[in-house]
Amino acid sequence: MDLYAVFGHPVGHSLSPRIHRLFAEETAQQIEYERREPPLEGFADAIQAFREEGGHGANVTVPFKEQAWSLAEQRSERAERAGAVNTLVCGDILYGDNTDGEGLINDLRNNLGVGLAGKRLLVIGAGGAARGVLGPLLVEQPASLIIANRTADKARVLAKAFDDIGSVDGCGLDALEGERFEVVINATSSGLDGDVPTLPASIVAEGATAYDMFYSAEPTPFLRWAEANGAFRTRDGLGMLVEQAAASFELWRRIRPSTEPVIEALRHDTR
Ligand code: ATR
Structure with a gap:
C-alpha cells in the first residue's frame, strides 16, 4: 500500500482522509492515507520522517502551506505564484504544487x-x-x-x-x-x-x-x-475541497477520480 498523509495543525477535523479513501475505492487504487499533526516548529522534520517511511505524497493545510513551499525542491508555476504549496509529491526530489485555485x-x-x-x-x-x-x-x-x-x-x-x-x-x-x-x-x-x-x-x-x-x-x-x-x-467551499483533492490525487496516481459522488457523500455525512 502506498502511503499518503495530510499535514496540518490542527488536523483532527480534516476531511482529506475520507475524501482520498473514497477516491481510492472508486478508482481501485491501493493507498493508505493518514493525518499527521507535527508541532508548529516541526514541519520540515515531519516531512523528512514521512519520506524516510516511504511516504509517496502529502496534502498540506494550515498553517504549513508556506513552509511546504520553502521545503519543495521544485515547484509548479502556480505554486510558485501562490507562495504556498498544498500538495507534495515525494520522489527523488520533493515537488510542490498548489491545487486550490x-x-x-x-x-x-x-x-x-x-x-x-x-x-x-x-x-x-x-x-x-x-x-x-x-x-x-x-x-x-x-x-x-x-x-x-x-x-x-x-x-x-x-x-x-x-x-x-x-x-x-x-x-x-x-x-x-x-x-x-x-x-x-x-x-x-x-x-x-x-x-x-x-x-x-x-x-x-x-x-x-x-x-x-x-x-x-x-x-x-x-x-x-x-x-x-x-x-x-x-x-x-466543500466542493472546492473535494476538487482540490481530486487534482492532488491525479498528480499522485495519474488517474482522475469523479468528484460528484464524494461531494454528495460528505454533504450527507455533515447533514
Ligand atoms: P488565510 O491564510 O486564511 O487567508 P490570513 O493570511 O491570516 O489567513 O488572512 C486572513 C484574511 O482574513 C485577511 O485578509 C484578514 O484581513 P486583514 O488583512 O485586514 O487582517 C481577513 N479577516 C479576518 N477576520 C476578518 C474580519 N472579522 N473582518 C474582515 N476581514 C477579516
Whole structure:
C-alpha cells in the first residue's frame, strides 16, 4: 500500500482522509492515507520522517502551506505564484504544487455551472487563502477582478503581484460602495469565527453567485449575508475541497477520480 498523509495543525477535523479513501475505492487504487499533526516548529522534520517511511505524497493545510513551499525542491508555476504549496509529491526530489485555485474553478464551473470569463469578480480578503487562488482565477479571464480587504494596503500589494496575468486591483472594503459583482468570493478567515466583514449590500449584482472558500454544516455567516442581500446562488467551499483533492490525487496516481459522488457523500455525512 502506498502511503499518503495530510499535514496540518490542527488536523483532527480534516476531511482529506475520507475524501482520498473514497477516491481510492472508486478508482481501485491501493493507498493508505493518514493525518499527521507535527508541532508548529516541526514541519520540515515531519516531512523528512514521512519520506524516510516511504511516504509517496502529502496534502498540506494550515498553517504549513508556506513552509511546504520553502521545503519543495521544485515547484509548479502556480505554486510558485501562490507562495504556498498544498500538495507534495515525494520522489527523488520533493515537488510542490498548489491545487486550490483549480479546485475553486472546477467547483464553480463543473458543479455550479458558473464560468468566470468576462465576469466581474470580487475576492474579499488578502491573506494566504486569497493569494493561493488569484493566479488561476485571472487565467480564466474575468472582465475584472477586485481584491477588497479590511486592510486596504494588503489588497493593493497583492493585486500588484498578479497584475501581469490580468486586470486586478486592490482596495478597502468601504471602497466597494456602489460597485456590483457577478461572482463574490469570501477568502477571509472571518468565516471561521462567525464574524462577517462589513460589506455594502450593493456588491451583490442581480443573478450573482456568492462563494465561501470555507465550509461548515450550517450556511456560513457570509453566505447568510449574501442570501439576505439578493445572491442568486450561494455555495460553501466543500466542493472546492473535494476538487482540490481530486487534482492532488491525479498528480499522485495519474488517474482522475469523479468528484460528484464524494461531494454528495460528505454533504450527507455533515447533514
Ligand atoms: P488565510 O491564510 O486564511 O487567508 P490570513 O493570511 O491570516 O489567513 O488572512 C486572513 C484574511 O482574513 C485577511 O485578509 C484578514 O484581513 P486583514 O488583512 O485586514 O487582517 C481577513 N479577516 C479576518 N477576520 C476578518 C474580519 N472579522 N473582518 C474582515 N476581514 C477579516
